[in-house]
Amino acid sequence: MGILSKIFTSFAAVVADQLQSHRLYYGKVVNPETGVQVDEALAVIMRAPRTYTREDVAEINCHGGPAAVKKTLELSLRAGARLAEPGEFTKRAFLNGRIDLTQAEAVMDMISASTELGREAAVKQLSGGLRDKIEALRAALTELLALTELSIDFPEEDVDYIPAEGLKERGGYIRERIGKLLSTFEEGRILREGLRLAIVGAPNVGKSSLLNALSGSERAIVTEIPGTTRDTVEETINIGGVPVRVIDTAGIRKSECPVEKEGIRRSKAAMDEADIIILVLDGSRKMEEQDPSFFSGEKKEAKKSRIVVIINKIDLPQKLSPEVFGATFFQKGRDDVVRVSAKTGEGLETLTFRIREMVFGPGRDHASEAAINLRHKMALEEADAALARFLEGCGRNLSPEFLALELREALGAVGGIVGRTAPEDILNLIFSRFCIGK
Ligand SMILES: Nc1nc2c(ncn2[C@@H]2O[C@H](COP(=O)(O)OP(=O)(O)OP(=O)(O)O)[C@@H](O)[C@H]2O)c(=O)[nH]1
Ligand SMILES: [Mg+2]
Incomplete structure (x- = not known):
């Protein structure tokens, strides 16, 4: 806001500090040192939390030619702004909880989409298509973990006690859903x-x-x-x-x-x-x-x-x-x-x-609801392997403590997809793939 007030003067005779949020103002970009007008422009202030990053945002829309943009940028930098790092806005949106990691990746997909189908797939992911599927998987895994732990806490009593067969059936069903998501990898890659x-x-x-x-x-x-x-x-x-x-x-x-x-x-x-x-x-x-x-x-x-x-x-x-x-x-x-x-x-x-x-695939010429990328694939495969060990353990009547460990591993892997458990280096890797500030 402070920076905007230094270099932008609204024709509506409002001081930049007092501009209303989410309202476009017509005015001019001026060099604060000389008072000379650089361009005519539109500016908007968007106060948190209704913004892309959930932080205060100020935007200037100047004329699109390279010279006007360059000069406006230069004045902003001199007034105290700095250039965004690759993916910084989206990273902030993620860190502030506005979007999950799959949606952040979708922003990147959207920017680089070169065809309609690519754009459509990115929109689906951006609006949470994949996130919802992953959250549903997490919920199912959490429930299964709770049931498994129940048999640790109350091994003899039959309070809602689910026999190994029941656990296996649920586990098998979750694996099926993981398998379906995994099968969309090829399409997503293409x-x-x-x-x-x-x-x-x-x-x-x-x-x-x-x-x-x-x-x-x-x-x-x-x-x-x-x-x-x-x-x-x-x-x-x-x-x-x-x-x-x-x-x-x-x-x-x-x-x-x-x-x-x-x-x-x-x-x-x-x-x-x-x-x-x-x-x-x-x-x-x-x-x-x-x-x-x-x-x-x-x-x-x-x-x-x-x-x-x-x-x-x-x-x-x-x-x-x-x-x-x-x-x-x-x-x-x-x-x-x-x-x-x-x-x-x-x-x-x-x-x-x-x-x-x-x-x-034959007879089907439209894209899937959610098509995964390589990072999602690796995490899902990890979860699937843990579930396979869980099922095998159920078959051998292993103690519930061991079974719960496998489920926790599967949960961790699935949670990493939406960014609940993603370590810093994975985040850096994802956001540095953005070639622009967005
Ligand atoms: N009538 C007709 N001529 C064709 C058709 N397709 C290619 N040609 C002609 O076939 C000749 C060879 O075409 P190219 O496209 O250069 O063939 P190519 O397979 O790339 O050949 P190389 O690069 O030498 O391996 C040219 O004279 C083309 O005009 C077609 O569908 N109909
Ligand atoms: Mg040829």
Whole structure:
């Protein structure tokens, strides 16, 4: 407030100290040393506790050009303000109990969201979607702990005494809920970090054309000369709301040219790192002319569901016999193959649909209620392991004291997700990920 009164004069002729809370005032930013006006601006004072951080806040909205902002900032600093550390406002909001740790993380997700789906997921988390689920888990664990401890205190009496079977059943149910949350990790990772998708295939089948068609730009060079793309080309594209890092690669064939050989090595590396591989075939040429044998056996069994086979150039007369496929490509049925033309755009919608399905699961193309991140995953796995030991202990009729220890560990891990038990270094790690003051 003091700083604001030094550098801002309201046209409403109110001294800055007496500005009403949550009311926007029109005025000017002045250099207090010279009295010279720097900019016309709007200023607002928001008194605690109805603020983002639950502390008093003063904001100046000046004109957006870099010079006006820089000068206003400079005057504020000279008047006694300091720059916020990365994530400082959100950290204060967390420390003052306005939001929990999952909501603080959601602020970061929101700032870095590059697509609608990413934004939607961040909003859900920001409004407490994940926090509520975690709090419900904590409540269930606390209840189970209370029941377990009851049998420590009153081992012989049957005041509400729950036999081991009852404890096991409840414990099993909590594990199921943890399992459901854990299963959203992959989706959360993709919405936050983007999906890595590699386009691979023989030279000249239209890989670069496909990248260009998907991104709606001329990102990669396309020519009729086989071997055009030498290095991998990356572009982040919004595919049906999913942020996708598409990697166009050099066509794979036998080559003696050292440049091409290095390109091909990079193509294979991109394939290894990809979440989804798009294998492109040229429909206007015979299979023998685009030998994809490099591909078979390249990927491990577990990853086969992550491969989309595409026949490109369907606008031309077709020479690639579809029957070849069933045998060649992992017994994939013909229905699995997506037919497109990078030139006319035909079939690209089906491809988009297929990619979304791979992210959200078959028949489901919307995001989960709450999708967890790596920190949540590690904590949930810790809780799950403790619960597994608890259940095993119940089976062996271990003494309730030991069982309660496991439950306390699970509770600690789950509590850490919302920040009830998070140590300082974890907090610093989370907030330093913010690249701006927010
Ligand atoms: N008619 C038709 N031509 C296409 C289509 N897609 C690509 N082409 C043409 O095929 C040729 C090769 O296209 P590229 O996109 O450069 O192929 P590539 O797979 O990236 O080739 P390399 O980088 O050499 O491995 C170009 O002449 C394109 O115009 C298509 O759907 N229809
Ligand atoms: Mg290319």
